[in-house]
Amino acid sequence: MAVKEEEIKPIKLASQFWPTFFRQRLIVLITTQIFLMSAFTLILMLILSKTLTINSLILWPVTIALFAVSLGLNVMILLSTARPTRDLMAAIITVSGEKSALTPPNPNTSENERTGFRDALQTIYELSTKKSSEIEEAAEPQISVVAEALDITTCxxxxxxxxxxxxxxxxxxxxxxxxxxxxxxxxxxxxxxxxxxxxxxxxxxxxxxxxxxxxxxxxxxxxxxxxxxxxxxxxxxxxxxxxxxxxxxKTDSYITEEEDLDFISFAAHELRGPITVIKGYVDILQDELHDVLQNDQAELFNRLSISSSRLSGYIDNILNTSRYDRRHLKIRLNEDTVTAVYDIIKDDMQLRASVQNRLLSVNIPADLPTIAVDRASMSEVFGNLIDNAIKYSNEGGAINVTAKTNGNFVDVSIQDHGIGMPESVVSQLFQKFYRSHRSRETVAGTGIGLYISKAIVESHGGTVSVRSQDGRGSTFIVSLPIYSTVADKLKTGDNSNEGLISEGNGWIKNHSMFRG
Amino acid sequence: MIAKTILCIEDDRFIGEMYVRSLKKAGYEVDWMVDGNDGLIAARNKQYDFILLDVMLPERRGTEILDALRGGKEDLIPHTHVIILTNFEQDDESRLAMQKHADAYLIKAEITPKKLISVIQHLSNA
The missing domain is CATH 3.30.450 (Beta-Lactamase)
Structure with a gap:
C-alpha cells in the first residue's frame, strides 16, 4: 500500500530547535519594536503637532536613535534571558549525542558558579554519564549473564x-x-x-x-x-x-550402564573359569578313559560335554545382549564362507544332536559366494538356532541346515520338524525374555537366544525370518549379504568393518554401509 | 624334532595345571608362571616358541606384559608366537590392541586343551 506523501513529515532533531526558535523570537522582537516605535512616533507627533511634523528635521534622527537604542537593549535582554535556555539546550543536545553547531556550555565558569546555573548544567551532564553507564550496564549484563550461564551449565x-x-x-x-x-x-x-x-x-x-x-x-x-x-x-x-x-x-546415566556392564563382564569371567576346567577335563577324561568307559558312561560324558558348551554359549548370549543393549556390541565384517562359520560349532552341534537323538544334516554347497561376516558372532547365531531346533523337535527328529544364494544375499535355513508355533507366537518370538506359554513348561531356556541372534544378524545388514506351522515344525532363515555386494562399502570404511550399534532402535552405524 | 617350548602365564591353578598337563603329554616343554611379573621376567630371559598369556593376572596384567614385550619400537620376542587365553570380556579397544600384537585370541571357556594344542600346531606349521 502506498503511503500518502503529505503524511511523511521529516523528523526534526533537537539540534534544529535552537536556531529556528531564536530566529523566530528575534523576528518577533524586531517586528514588535518597529510596531511600537511607529506607534510611539505617531503619538508623539499628535501630542507635539506644533513642533513636530513629518517634515521636522529632528523627528527622524530621534526616532531612529530611540529605535536603535531600544532594539539594542531588547536584543541584549533577549540574549541574556535566552542564554540559560540556549545553554540548557546545548547541554541536552550534547548529552543526547546529536551533532550541534552550539558549543556545549562550560558549567564551571565563575558566572555559572555564582548564579547557581552550574548545578543545573551539571545535573544534565551527570544524567548523561548515568544514562550511558546504564546502557553499558544493560548490555554487559546480557553478555556476562550468558557467559556465566554457559559456565554454570553442565552442557x-x-x-x-x-x-x-x-x-x-x-x-x-x-x-x-x-x-x-x-x-x-x-x-x-x-x-x-x-x-x-x-x-x-x-x-x-x-x-x-x-x-x-x-x-x-x-x-x-x-x-x-x-x-x-x-x-x-x-x-x-x-x-x-x-x-x-x-x-x-551423560556421564551419570552411561557410567551406571558401564558399571552394570563391568559387573556382567566380571560375573562372566568368574563363571567361565570353572566352565573352562569342567569342559577341559571332560574332554581330557573322555579321551583318556575311552577304552575303559561303558557305552552308557561314554554317553554321560557326552552330556557333560554338551552341557558345559551350552553353559558357555549362554554366557556369550548374556554378554552380547548386555553389550548390545548398551550399544557396545561391535561386529567386524570380513570376507568368509558359511562353511568356515559353521565349522567353529560343527563338532559341538553334531554332538548335541546325537546325544539328544536328533538327526542333524548339514548341506552347505561348496560354490556359495563368500559373505561379509563376523565369524565368531555368526557362529553363535547358528549355534542358537540349531540348539533351538534341537530343543523344539521330537526324539529322532531331523534338523536340516541348508544354504543358497538369494539375490544379493546368502540364505542359511535351519529347519526342524518339531512342535512348531502358531502365528501369534511368531511375531513375539524375537522379543527379549519371550518364552512361549508351551515352551515355558516343557523346554528350558532364557529367552534371549533369538533376541540376540536377530540383533547380531541385523548388525551384519542381514535379516532373520521364520516360517512355522503349529505341530509341524519351524524354519529359521538367516540372510547375510554377499561379500562382493558390500565390499566397496566396507573398504571405504577403511577396511575397519566396524559396526557400532549406536542408534536408538538398534541400527547401527555401519548400516549405512548397506543401505546407501 | 626338538620339543617346542611354551611359557604358560596363568593364575588359575586348575586351569594352569590342566593346560600344563595336556601340553606336556603332547610333548611340549612347559614353564608355568602364576603372576604377571614372573611371567614377564621369564618371557624376557628365555626364548620360547609359544607364550600362552592370560589377561587378568596378579601384579601385572596380560595387556601390560604384551605391551612390554611387543609394544615398543623393537619386538623383544620376534621368534615367539603369542596366544592370548582369557575368560575376561575386554572392551573392544583393549582387545583390538592385544590382538594386534598376538597370533591368536581365544576365550578359555570355549576351547578345550585339545583345541588349544591344535591351534598351537596350526601356528607352528604356518
Missing part, C-alpha cells in the same frame, strides 16, 4: 572457526590448553566416525549440516574422571564460527 559449548581452532569453550566443555596456548577438544571419537571425518565431509559437500554422536568419552577407560558426552554439532560453511558443538554430559 559443554564449543565454537570453532574455519581452521577448526577452538575459539570459545565454556567450563563444562572437555578441553585443555597446551603449552603453545592452543585450546584443544578432549573427545575420543570413534576413529571412523570422528569430528574431523565429518568436518572433512562437510567442507567437501555441505553448506549447512548437523551431526550427532552419542556416548563419546573424553578419556580412556582406565583414566580417572572419565566423562561421556552426547555431541551435537552444527556446521555453517564460511561463517566466522563455522562449527558449534553442544556437548551433553
Amino acid at each position: 559443554g559449548f564449543v565454537a570453532m572457526n574455519k581452521n577448526r581452532k577452538v575459539i570459545y569453550a565454556n567450563k563444562a566443555a572437555p578441553t585443555h590448553i597446551d603449552i603453545d596456548g592452543l585450546q584443544t577438544l578432549d573427545l575420543l571419537f570413534n576413529e571412523k566416525d570422528s569430528l574431523d571425518t565429518w568436518l572433512n565431509e562437510c567442507s567437501d559437500n555441505s553448506v549447512h549440516a548437523k551431526h550427532v554422536w552419542v556416548r563419546i568419552p573424553d578419556r580412556l577407560p582406565n583414566q580417572e574422571g572419565r566423562r561421556f558426552f552426547d555431541v551435537i554439532a552444527s556446521y555453517q560453511k564460511s561463517s566466522t564460527i563455522e562449527v558449534i558443538l553442544c556437548l551433553v554430559d
